[in-house]
Amino acid sequence: MPSPLGPPPPSRGPVPIATILSTLPALERAGIMVQASRQPVSRSPFDESLLAAATGDRTQGQLILLTGQPGTGRTSLALQIATVAASRDRAVAWFAHDRRADQVAAHLLAQAGLPTNSSMLSRPAARATVERLAALTLRIDDQPEPAVDAVRQRCAEVADGGGLALVVIDYVQLMKLDRRAPSFEAALQLAKQDLRAMSRALDVPVLIIGSQRRQQPGETQSPPGPDLQRLDPHSVCDRVLVLQRTGEAGRLLIVRPAEPAIPMRFDPVGLRFEPAAGVA
Ligand SMILES: Nc1ncnc2c1ncn2[C@@H]1O[C@H](COP(=O)(O)OP(=O)(O)OP(=O)(O)O)[C@@H](O)[C@H]1O
Structure with a gap:
């Protein structure tokens, strides 16, 4: 029987990056009217290699965990990966739980060499760069604390509307978890299982950003090693990546399946990773 309140309102869903860029005051101040370019964003070979490392070069449904200690640059790295995936035809759905959509857009501008607090924005070339970013098939959803069901519904809507290449969840600990689970860890485990099922059902790679705890005073082992049992206790994730960074020196460990680490410079x-000096 139909509800007396009528059909549920459509979910707001992830918002296209062009819409988010058009709300940035810094672009308005610089006189940039955001329009999507027909020129694609140029993809650096290094960023292409990061997407390949994250997905194992597979476009099929799979659950990928990118973890590391807070502040190592997980969001930055995931955004580089998402930008490459979003420069193709199908969409990337990005769920931001610890920052607003306009902050993700500002991060994207910084990665493109246009920090919003710099005079770079008033240079003529800036407009072309912004227009290329506006053409990305990147959609951002910054509604706080979504449950897996809500994420699944919004992803299904994007998939129906033209296809989905990648889903990014930044970050998984901030999702609304099942309160009936006996512990936070158990609830997290259930959420990961549901997200893995979603990746299979929609046949799309789902990259979840996770957090390793910081070193406690008195602990001698730092940073916590890539102990798979601790990172992914019940082998829920198909791929497990650990980002480590000290100052500008970083490396991406590919723990499951074991593959060579990628040395990088932050x-x-x-706010992006580049190849480490001496690495092509
Ligand atoms: N807008 C910004 N301006 C200056 N520095 C920034 C900005 N955003 C991030 N950073 C810095 O860049 C580094 C990487 O940030 P990023 O958000 O990618 O890391 P993260 O691992 O996702 O961390 P977290 O989610 O814990 O903040 C951090 O040292 C952070 O302080």
Whole structure:
């Protein structure tokens, strides 16, 4: 029987990056009217290799865990990966739980060499860069604390509307978890299982950003090693990546399946990873 309140309102769903960029005051101040370019974003070979490392070069449904200690640059790395995936035809759905959509858009601008607090935005070339970013098939959802069901519904809507290449959840500990589970860890485990089922049902890679705890005073082992049993206790994730960074030196460990680590350098201005010196 139909509800007396009528059909439920459509979910707001992930918002296209072009819409989010058009709300940024810094672009308005610089006189940039956001329009999507027909020119694709140029993809750096290194960023392409990061997408390949994250997905194992597979476009099929799979659950990928990207973890590391807070502040190591997990969001930055995931955004580089998402940008490559979103420069193709199908969409990338990004669920931001610890920052607003406009902050993700500002991060994207910084990665493209246009920090919102710099005079770079008033240079003529900035408009072309912004227009290329606006053409990305990146959609951002910053509604706080979504449950897995809500994420699944919004992803299914995006998939129906033209296809989905990648889902990113930043970060999984901030999702609304099942309160009936006996512990936070058990609830997290259930959420991961549901997200893995979603990746299979929609046949899309789902990258979840997770957090390793910080070193406690008195602990000698730092950072916590890539102990798979601790990172992914019941082998829920198909791929497990650990980001480590000290200053500008970083590396991406590929723990499951075991593959060679990727040495990198973090650019603290561009808020992005580059190949480590001496690495092509
Ligand atoms: N807008 C910004 N301006 C300056 N520095 C930033 C900005 N955003 C992030 N950073 C810095 O860049 C580094 C990487 O940030 P990023 O958000 O990618 O890391 P993270 O691992 O996702 O961390 P967390 O979610 O714990 O903040 C951190 O040292 C952070 O302080």
